[in-house]
Amino acid sequence: MKLITHNMLTSNILKGVTRGFPLKIKADKMEHISVDYNRDFIARIIPRIEYDALRAAVNDLGLNESLPEAMSETLQQDDEFLKTMHKVLLEYEVEEGELICPETGRKFPISKGIPNMLLQETEVS
């Protein structure tokens, strides 16, 4: 699972959960896999990223990437920043670990890089 996906995922399909975002993230195993840099894509997607949640994930995972504290319009044009965002959003992969619902503590295991968001019928909202 890439961090771009983590930044979009919520647990609000669970009964009683209102926002379910951001999911806490724990990794037992991570990978860094390089991906072709596509500046247009990154520039296009940045406004849609919950930046604080991304920084929290980088922190949770202990990644050695420095993301400025606050996002700004000038930053969104900055090539260095765009490249870091590319790396953080698309190149780090959580292979084994879990996602944790911030409201209920429900755990969603990540195995072989795939988060398991399947629910029990009783959990469905």
Added chain:
Amino acid sequence: MASKRPEHQGPPDIFYNEEEARKYSQNTHIIDVQTKLSERAIELLNLPDEESCLVLDIGCGSGLSGEVLTELGHQWIGLDISQAMLDVAQERESEGDLILGDIGYGMPFRAGSFDGAISISALQWLCQADKSYHNPVKRLYKFFSTLYSCLARGARAVLQFYPETPNQVDMITQQAMKAGFTGGLVVDYPNSTRAKKMFLCLFAGGQVQQLPKGLTGEEGSEEIPSQARFDRERQRYKNLRGKSLKKSRTWIMEKKERWRNKGRDVRPDSKYTARKRPKAF
């Protein structure tokens, strides 16, 4: 007479087992059909020209539809209920990110996440009550309402499916409209029993959009313009990315070796490994 429809053979996570999933990476006819359907669905998606978008692939399976998205330069996230299908997607080195989930329980994404969504040959599965507590109408509504919210305003969802009866089409369309979508059914080659294909083309708010027209006439005769467009786009994207050795046999073997070393379950190498799939056209 026993039904041949896969949805009648059992729940999707059981039906799409390893053996069935394997067909989705080896059977050239299946690959060809799914690829063509995906190209048409992406065309109907009408994404902004020459831009790389973030697309959701609903019931992504082994990643055949996703591969077309990748070739056109888009990023995608795929959701599927079958672990076996997702395993094949990973083996095929799909570049999308994969999630195991049941679309009938809702789409687990933040509001406005995607530029568009496609779904190829999956929606009819939601019309079944695979568990005693399944209520298809409820599951369809949950699916469409959560899909609506995770799309950017004005974005489209294009869902190709195989309805069993006209009633099913009504049931599906009604729940989509109830969830707030506009749009409707696009039918390609309506007069041909074999070539006829249905695409539910949905708009998530935004400006009023006109429903695209279905293709008519002989199958194949109208493929040239859109095919030419796809080839051009693919070429453009290839040039952009530079030479890629990806998907070559050596590259895949190396990747498999890396995976084995990581303790992942990897298929033994076979004559099928990295075999080129036939040209779709």
